[in-house]
Amino acid sequence: MRQRNRRKQRGTEQDSRDRWMITYADLITLLLIFFVVLYAMSSLDTEKYNVVTGSLSQTFKNGSALPGGGNGLLDGQKGLNGTSPGRQSQPGSPEPGKGQDAGGAESSEGPSPTKSDNLKPSDRELAFREQEARLAELMGVITKYVKDNNLGDQIFVADKPQGIAITLSDRFLFDPGNAALKAPALPALKQLSGLFHGIGATISIEGHTDNMPLSKLSRYSDNWELSGARALSVLRYFVDKEGLTPSTFQYAGYGDTRPASDNSTEAGRQKNRRVEIIVLRQLQGK
Structure with missing residues (x-):
């Protein structure tokens, strides 16, 4: 009886000494998850990145003013390629009979005046x-x-x-x-x-x-x-x-x-x- 109690007491002490391993294992798991998240955040989708940077570059090159032209993403009507849902168009190809302004928006006013027209003296x-x-x-x-x-x-x-x-x-x-x-x-x-x-x-x-x-x-x-x-x-x-x-x-x-x-x-x-x-x-x- 006395031996059985000694064994039970020895097992309890052994369990108390091994509890730190549970905490340590949890910490290692959390660190692993943290580094996985950091890695996922640092990995870029190259295709999406190229689409976004290409769109921004084209916008700044053409000098389009988003607030005035209404061609920004905040409109909720156009994607990065400048087209509306349900409508397909080729970039840089306006419909026949319509001009296209610097921001890519179609215009029915025809071609803008040339420099020679602007320089003509009054x-x-x-x-x-x-x-x-x-x-x-x-x-x-x-x-x-x-x-x-x-x-x-x-x-x-x-x-x-x-x-x-x-x-x-x-x-x-x-x-x-x-x-x-x-x-x-x-x-x-x-x-x-x-x-x-x-x-x-x-x-x-x-x-x-x-x-x-x-x-x-x-x-x-x-x-x-x-x-x-x-x-x-x-x-x-x-x-x-x-x-x-x-x-x-x-x-x-x-x-x-x-x-x-x-x-x-x-x-x-x-x-x-x-x-x-x-x-x-x-x-x-x-």
């Missing part, structure tokens, strides 16, 4: 180019006339944003404090009038003075009146003597309000006493 652009060509030709002719006649210190030509500006010194055109044109200035004005025939642009004649007060003997009350009278004298020569169309011209007198140089020096005041003839740009580029 009527306004053609008119602007024609106007610029005339102004460039005008500036070239006047510059050559000034150079050939040694008038570089009396007539100045510049291409300004508002148009071609021809600036004539008051010494070239008038006597001090006077608005009557001097005889030596008439040939140059006659030359200009020939260039203004058919110019197709408005010509603005603007008189300017320095800030010195006029002599009490002057027939003009102030610089405003003198500058306006000088501009009007040039205008009347073009209209009355040369027969140019009056509607082509406009004139203004600015007195000393728009100086071209410093009025504190004699040289600056001389630059300020001037008449500007501006052939205005009437069209602007795009």
